[in-house]
Amino acid sequence: MSILVGLLLVVAIIAITYIGVEVLGLSALFGIVLPYVAVACFIIGFIYRIVKWAKSPVPFRIPTTCGQQKSLDFIKQNKIENPSSKGWVVVRMILEVLTFRSLFRNTKAELTEDGNLAYQWEKWLWLFALMFHWGFFFVLVRHLRFITDPVPGFVQLWEKIDGVFWVNLQALYLTGFIMVAGLGLLLCRRLFLDKVRYISLLNDYFPLFLLLGIGCSGILMRYLTHVDVTRIKELAMGWVTFNPTVPGDISIMFYIHLALVCVLLIYFPLSKLMHAGGIFFSPTRNMANNNRMVRHENPWNPVVKVHTYEEYEDEFRDKMRAVGLPLDKDE
């Protein structure tokens, strides 16, 4: 059911854009207003979510990591899995963000025929996620050519590397296909693995369909239907120089691509896609396991009025001396 709803939502966005641009001629609405609104929602929403997370206290270090913690000298510590210093926490975080080490640990649990529980090697989730995220990153880097003038050198360099293969006299950008393949495989995982399908919700399917829609419309536009890239760049340069205009006819494929991207930007801070920022707040990833070395105070502890023995003795010293009680400080 949620599969269908997710798919229908994406189809509805495409249909609304088609009607809006082709039938009603609202190209300024879809080409200028919507992108500005979407970017504003994205930036404000992103900052709001981060600040909100930053306000929630995390009292204790959570050492539920899967490596040997710092212990006696002759026991080798697993510094990446269970760091006790800030530096190694940074290493763990960088590796997590760039290579998804947590997903690499993914295993499959199954009951064998004899009724025993068995865990199996399962790296597909990790591989597909890596394909999608890195593909996405490089596609975005290449897209900078539409919204920067002059185009920075690293974009040009990456275009040359990414486009070594040619099709129909045009560079075939591998990362675009890797991204879409990764998405497709991640979707198949949710569709065909019973256990994963059981826990999948609309907010799992919708972003997948949305991103697939973006990727497929982009690929269609580049390799099959073709669009007037010069005008698209004029439109996009209008956004970033705050001087927006709609320069002539642009194919509906582009407006569909753009509308899906805008919906993605608006949806981003509202959804689980915020894991892009949230990963840095994961307590099991961003804290050193130094519980036994440093005292951590609960940040919401109320201030308790205490009366230490020292103070007690100061108060009653004379009386204590009079009855002959032993004193710590007796001048």
Next chain:
Amino acid sequence: MYKPTKIIIALVIFLAIVTFPIWSSIGSDSVSPDVEISLDTPAINALGDDASCIYDTDYMRANHMKVLSEWKVEVVRNGNRMIVTEDGREYLASLENTCFECHSNYEDFCLKCHEYSNVDPSCWECHLEPVTDSNVSEEV
């Protein structure tokens, strides 16, 4: 907010990355090539008022690479060097001899758009490069 300095630094970095296209375009005067490309060549002027490209202009703007690719397939695979358009005009399917006969001002036409959109077709590794001011002076 806990650890406000860290959070604020992180948010500033986030903003700097997201707004990269905005601040990187400050000060650069991006001119649309549409006002710059020139159709003022001897061959096009000779055609007079009803000069037109092989297909209509909007189609050519978006699809000229597709046209070239179709021509290449016709020539290289089917051995057919004459292309007939739907309305009966005939063209020799050739990058160097047909496109550049009319658009002989490579630098003020193709290059203007291509530099703007950062396209760099590497056709000239094999095909004869159209003569431009810069590669003439290089040879001298």
